[in-house]
Amino acid sequence: MKDRIAHIIRxxxxxxxxxxxxxxxxxxxISHLLxxxxxxxxxxxxxxxxxxxxxxxxxxxxxxxxxxxSEPFPDFTPVAPVSTIPVMENPxxxxxSGTLFDQPNEAEIPAELPALSPSAALKQIILVYxxxxxxxxxxx
Numbered sequence: 001m002k003d004r005i006a007h008i009i010r011x012x013x014x015x016x017x018x019x020x021x022x023x024x025x026x027x028x029x030i031s032h033l034l035x036x037x038x039x040x041x042x043x044x045x046x047x048x049x050x051x052x053x054x055x056x057x058x059x060x061x062x063x064x065x066x067x068x069x070s071e072p073f074p075d076f077t078p079v080a081p082v083s084t085i086p087v088m089e090n091p092x093x094x095x096x097s098g099t100l101f102d103q104p105n106e107a108e109i110p111a112e113l114p115a116l117s118p119s120a121a122l123k124q125i126i127l128v129y130x131x132x133x134x135x136x137x138x139x140x
Contacts, residue, residue, distance in 0.1 A: 001060070005033055023051050024047065045060065054070065
């Protein structure tokens with residue numbers, strides 16, 4: 001996004017200080033944005049769009065689409081559909097009811113886990129935390 005901000009400054013033939021003055025913010029904020037020290041805030045993006053309405057919000061934020069609102073959008077190219085993964089019914093035999101994240105009680109834990117083939121190797125481990133973040137661990 002800092003490159004797009006710099007593009008607007010150059011296109012408008014402004015100095016960073018003049019640009020900051022037009023947006024009503026401190027020149028040091030522009031310096032920090034252009035150096036990559038800080039990321040633009042929502043308030044900054046709103047001021048930028050209000051001050052320079054000709055620039056496309058999609059381009060300012062994501063770098064996609066036309067630079068200005070007067071340019072036509074590129075033709076839409078549909079993406080090939082994603083194949084669906086078949087869902088296995090009760091794959092481990094531990095979760096007859098509830099969800100994947102329910103804690104099983106001792107009566108629900110099978111005495112033996114399903115036998116794995118001797119050639120089976122660990123593919124990945126996914127840890128899901130209580131704040132719904134996750135971590136993927138791959139073997140070395």
